[in-house]
């Protein structure tokens with residue numbers, strides 16, 4: 007699958023225009039995108055990063071890192087996903103960076119999602135849905151998830167997000183109405199963000215292959 011990830015990521019470079027500030031996601035697919043971006047770094051104004059992991063890689067390549075508040079609305083955001091449905095709605099957060107990813111996606115005009123074919127599903131939910139939660143609310147949130155959705159939350163013990171919070175992965179969901187599920191989970195006190203991107207789906211999905219497919 008890593009070849010497909012690379013193919014998708016390299017195709018996304020076509021969306022980068024001169025002088026742009028580029029929003030950059032997190033994960034192994036995006037790592038290929040960052041490597042490719044390094045090849046055209048003289049053409050861009052800089053990058054806004056969604057995680058310490060991506061920031062480190064961008065810094066290593068000498069790509070200027072910008073603060074989202076200073077950069078303002080972004081023309082382009084490139085990120086991966088754990089699942090993608092036919093409406094370009096996504097599950098994200100396998101790398102625990104979902105909150106910053108959602109913020110940057112929300113601040114971006116065009117969200118290009120880069121995936122390998124294994125990420126394509128008809129109905130979201132086979133991949134456990136990640137939620138970032140405030141540590142003191144972990145048990146409360148877990149109980150509420152069970153009663154409101156019937157899903158089974160599992161604490162990703164040992165993982166601390168870049169924001170100092172914890173992750174619950176919700177197993178056993180078949181997400182027939184992603185917008186409704188996103189709202190339901192967002193309303194639980196202590197939930198920082200939900201790794202369901204239904205209200206802010208991708209605009210373009212690139213599936214790795216030879217050639218890559220643009221949806």
Ligand SMILES: O=C(CO)[C@H](O)[C@H](O)COP(=O)(O)O
Nearest residue numbers: 033034035086099100101103
């Ligand atoms: O949401 C993410 C990180 O929080 C990633 O985009 C998602 O986990 C996909 O990762 P990869 O490209 O390594 O398969």
